[in-house]
Amino acid sequence: MRIGLFVACLTDTLFPGTARATVRVLERLGYDVVFPREQTCCGQAHHTSGYRREAAALAGRFASVFARCDLVVTPSASCAAMVRTGYPRLAERERRLARVPRVLELSEFLVDVAGVTDVGATFPHRVTYHPTCQSLRALKVGDRPLRLLRAVRGLELAELPAAEECCGFGGTFAWKNADTSVAIVADKVRHIGETGAEVVCAVDDACLTQISGAMSRLRGGVRTLHLAEILASDTGEVPR
């Protein structure tokens, strides 16, 4: 089985550590992944901002770049959601979308394909988990990330109040409606603080950009990490 790794343009540029951690976890489980270097962007930002023509072109590119993969894994839930729920809406504009490979978010791959919840990680810290909207409602990953976290050695899982409420990012919403976006994330940051966790994690770097942006400006002190970075940890160190 040829497994392709898709790294969101945002992750590739701002959070390469997430992608390296993803590779690390997959390789530790014995999977050999390929990273087709022609990949760039899934077109999500264009799609959600109303630029369908551009989104369709990028989506077509994605489909042809990954055409030779049987399965694509990505640590970005919203990109996986874009491929699974957004691409069908663009299919009539772009013939290359007639065949789109199956795309799974990392926790889906680990639990459903690899069939593991214990990936051999050690992370002795108090951690809380924010279920991102696209992972929760578009992909329906359910409690897969939590099952993976519960199997991490030393990890103490803290429940996040009002966990299922959006972080307020919403792509260009964060700019177009910056005031409202900040009002929403302010509550998210407050809830995270209430958990007493050292780390908040999620399965999407886009939402983590929003949360860490507010957390850092407010000196909230709680570190944001992608789930993959925790799962990759075998030293027990908090990655910096």
Add this chain to the structure above:
Amino acid sequence: MSPAPRPGAGAGGAGGAPAPGAGYPWGHLLGRGPRSPRAGEPRFADTARASLGQSAARTSRATAAAEQRADRRAGRRAEPDWAGLRRAATAVRERALADLERHLTEFEKRAEAAGTRVHWARDAAEAGRIVARVAAGTGARDAVRSSSATAGELRLDAHLLRAGITVHETAVADLIAGLAHEPPESESRTVRRHDRAGARAVLARRLPGAATDLRADPGALVAVAREYLRETLLEAGTAITGANALVAETGSVVAMETEGNVRMGAAMPRALITVAGIDKVVPAWADIAVLARVWARSATGAAQAPVVSTWTGPVEGDGPDEVHVVLVDAGRSATLGDPVGRQALRCIQCTACLDVCPVFERTGAAPYGSVHAGPIGAALAPQLRGTASAREASLPFASTLCGACAEVCPVGVDIPEILLELRARVVDERRANAVPTPEALAAQSAEWVMAEERRFARAQRAGSRWARLLARSGRLRRLPGLLGRWTEARDFPVPPAESFRAWWARRRRALLLGAAIRPPRAGPGASAQRPPAEKPTAPPNPMEGGPPLADPGDGREGGTP
């Protein structure tokens, strides 16, 4: 069968220019929406800022929404097969909309046979004229109205006032809002909530006969309101109601309510006028059984609406002498013509989506600028009124697309999907302009960059080098230009020197050479302007330190080890 097409005299009012194929009723179901040129109205974001500053309103909204969510959750758990019921309700609404023209004609035939006068109104102005004519015909100068979103949407009260007829509200929340002179789109009307102290103040000040030491508890407040309403009802010549549904098979009106004011209003005055959107008609009573159930479960969590009133024409010697139904289009047939947007007309106005919306909870109703507030408002108002005005064009973007609304909606309206469709419509309308917007230029150039991996890699390197120059203690505190809205209240992460794709390429080369990679030092590729001895911004990973690859470190742009 159907009446002769009634030419709408004049194109004034909220409806704007005549829709294409104006030989209605409903010969023009496949048209584009009317465009009302009302540019200059503030965008959502402009009004939202003020709303966000109203802390008391935000707190009470958040508390009330949390209570509603809890009640609704309990109600749904009590339902043995909520998912099945939801599917059934969705099917009922879809069946009704799929054959709307036939159901409307059937409704008209049956209603007229039962003695109801059926009127067709293409827009707000026409509906206003019809209602004013009927009300004036009773000889009385007062009319009572039970809460009706459609009446608010059409601004009926203003039309009637111009015709010399005063409208009195009968739902307590609306009565208070009316006494306080709040506009139809005010929050207290859209969500029917007031805080007690505010309600007490309004009633004590404005109601004739209210005691000055009126207590601020719901029982006392409702009692004085009820006393006043009884008097008003006795004097009014006309009652105006909305409808939750119109039943085609018998020509009946169905109104679900929590206070009993519709029932009371419908029984007393001489003329009874129901103003309803054309989307409200359903073929049969069997449909009502399903809709009433999901409406109650979604509106309050209860198994049934406290009061369900129905009527089918006048009854000799009992109740009103004249019964009228005004069927209003006002953009609905055009909405029905949109394959994605039409599902917004399934809405049964349960307000469940408002209570789960992260945006509405913070901003309230005001920035939406009409009776159609919250997620469904953002999806419906731009369809009913067109996207020519700045406000309507901004509404589809006033959402994070989190999907909580679609998840809770009892009739399966996929609100984010409609918003995406409307966003594309707004963008395409702007593409037609000779001068592209800065945003369009940015979107197009981003696509051009992403169309070629080398362009992307180059942009990535240039952007991250530049970003690291602007960084202070590992964070960007101020982004330039359009991007600056982000850093008004949030930091932005600094991209590390080595992107993932650069790391991957470096690792592949190393593996191919069969050599282990040593931690890189600042080599010939490193920039001289790099802030000296700045802490590494690349998060060293837990995986680093182990073979085969060490921390890429800072300042490297993927050069050979």
